[in-house]
Amino acid sequence: MPKSMTGFGRSITENPFANVVWEARSVNSRYLDLKWRLPLFLRASESDLEKVVRRFVERGRLEVTCNFQPHRPEALDVSLNKPMAQAMLRSVADLARDMGHDFAPDYTRLLTISHLWQEGMKDAPAELMEALTSGLAQALEDLNAARLREGGLLASDILKRLDRLAAWHADIRKLAPRVKEEKFQALRTRLTSVLEKLGVEPSEERILQEVAVMTDKLDVTEELTRLGCHLDQIREMLGQSGDVGKRLDFLLQEAFREINTCGNKAQSIEVSRVVVEFKAELEKCREQVQNIE
Structure with missing residues (x-):
């Protein structure tokens, strides 16, 4: 099964230095967009931690938080800026000497600065x-x-929608030849009528040739074949794991293009109704695919 790009994960661990809570939240994104919330001492290790993340996540906007609660002082890297403290103390000592006062620094006050x-x-x-x-x-x-x-859950929903799309695909396959034949006869009748009005004796062979060229533009056999292949590929990929989201999105775009061409070429109210439903369901599938890694 494919993975969604939306999720939440947490771990609570204890080691000799501290209690640590890691949290990872992810939402959909075109690429891996990684955001860190780390203690200062871990900032230098972000590149190493990112390698760990990439073993588990390929795509998505991911926010990773580390809550670090030390219980050993050596777990904390805290140091006094001695040059700054010495300079401050010397300056105050000079001031006291210039004013004729003794100066005995209270070092504990440094803790508050x-x-x-x-x-x-x-x-x-x-x-x-x-x-x-x-x-x-x-x-x-x-x-x-x-x-x-x-x-x-996303894959299950899309598979149900694919069943509807497959049924509509079959309906268009049944309607298309009938529509083509009806258009063929209508065009033949109109062309014969026009030629007769112009006083030109209609040639059966010529009429059939012209009508065949015109009705060939109404043929959607190739589009329906490619559309069926796209739907089969989508169904197959929904049973795979890994980074399939982008490929699914591309296949849905191609399926949309093929069904749109079918609607434009068929020039039939019955086919157009099915195409409208088909396109609406494809858009719902695409909305779901946007959340798949």
């Missing part, structure tokens, strides 16, 4: 990265399970 503290300046330990990568993979597996369930 947020811009002196830097986070995420070093890479995460290898053991922590291995645990984080494993948690991300679990969340993506959960996401794919949801996408497969949704994909199965």
